[in-house]
Amino acid sequence: MGESAMTMEQSPYGIQSKKLAIWLFILADAATFGSILFAYGYLRLANPDWTRPFTFSPTIINGIVMTVVLLTSSLTMVAAVVAAQAGRQSASARWLGVTMLLGVVFAALHLNEWLRMIGEGWRLFRNPMGGSVLFGATFFGITGLHLLHVICGVIVIAVIAIGFRRGRFDAGHVETTGLYWHFVDLVWMFVFPLVYLMNVRP
Amino acid sequence: MTAITPRRAPGMRLYVVVWIGLLLIVGVEVSLTYLQLPGPRLLASLLILAFIEAGIGVMYFMHLKYERPSLFWSLIPTLIFVLVLMDHFWPDALRLMHQRLPLP
Numbered sequence: 001m002g003e004s005a006m007t008m009e010q011s012p013y014g015i016q017s018k019k020l021a022i023w024l025f026i027l028a029d030a031a032t033f034g035s036i037l038f039a040y041g042y043l044r045l046a047n048p049d050w051t052r053p054f055t056f057s058p059t060i061i062n063g064i065v066m067t068v069v070l071l072t073s074s075l076t077m078v079a080a081v082v083a084a085q086a087g088r089q090s091a092s093a094r095w096l097g098v099t100m101l102l103g104v105v106f107a108a109l110h111l112n113e114w115l116r117m118i119g120e121g122w123r124l125f126r127n128p129m130g131g132s133v134l135f136g137a138t139f140f141g142i143t144g145l146h147l148l149h150v151i152c153g154v155i156v157i158a159v160i161a162i163g164f165r166r167g168r169f170d171a172g173h174v175e176t177t178g179l180y181w182h183f184v185d186l187v188w189m190f191v192f193p194l195v196y197l198m199n200v201r202p
Numbered sequence: 203m204t205a206i207t208p209r210r211a212p213g214m215r216l217y218v219v220v221w222i223g224l225l226l227i228v229g230v231e232v233s234l235t236y237l238q239l240p241g242p243r244l245l246a247s248l249l250i251l252a253f254i255e256a257g258i259g260v261m262y263f264m265h266l267k268y269e270r271p272s273l274f275w276s277l278i279p280t281l282i283f284v285l286v287l288m289d290h291f292w293p294d295a296l297r298l299m300h301q302r303l304p305l306p
Contacts, residue, residue, distance in 0.1 A: 200235050
């Protein structure tokens with residue numbers, strides 16, 4: 001053990017520094033999503049001609065499937081973390097692979113929905129139903145930022161899974177990646193009701 | 203040397219129960235949407251359920267329940283404080299826009 005290691009202070013939270021770092025990142029990112037959801041709320045209140053375009057089929061059904069896929073990916077991520085902490089490297093890598101697959105399915109469903117809406121004439125600043133043009137801006141903005149997080153998460157999980165399997169990363173890295181992935185899942189728990197369910201056609 | 207002692211984490215059975223609970227809450231949210239509730243009541247109901255989901259997810263899936271309480275007390279009140287500030291000051295900023303003096 002080196003002398004520098006002997007003189008290090010105790011961790012105030014009893015966790016590795018990388019875990020504290022991801023918690024701080026999550027805190028900042030939660031404030032980011034909080035701010036855009038607040039902005040969406042205020043824009044909606046300020047526009048009496050706000051459009052509520054979503055029907056049960058296909059949009060809400062698609063949203064429910066996306067929610068189930070993302071929640072299930074959180075469960076598989078937990079399984080990966082549990083396996084990594086138990087020293088079962090191949091099992092952990094397998095669960096990380098399943099999580100990635102579910103993330104890709106979520107992104108594919110999301111992009112499919114975007115393409116359908118774009119086909120109907122929705123754009124960032126165009127509303128084919130004649131109401132406030134800000135619906136497209138808020139919808140594509142909020143869901144786009146979330147989708148970007150999902151895509152980044154899938155890439156990070158791939159890097160961590162390969163590194164963990166080769167012994168370059170430890171269980172702490174898998175756990176840290178898991179925290180990020182769960183956060184992405186939790187953000188969707190707000191996006192789905194506020195952006196989808198609150199905009200169901202009356 | 204940093205003394206980091208891993209705290210005991212629950213088994214997979216509890217995580218599966220949490221996952222089922224979260225799915226059920228999503229089901230309740232969708233059902234509430236089609237009950238034709240007034241807008242503000244629907245919004246309040248969906249927000250309460252979303253916060254319950256987030257709380258369960260943070261405490262169990264993200265293991266905050268099994269970390270030292272100091273981590274919880276450093277992170278969660280800070281986030282709530284920031285969100286409350288947004289809630290209180292942003293509408294005031296919009297009000298101020300309407301109070302601007304007209305151009306001469």
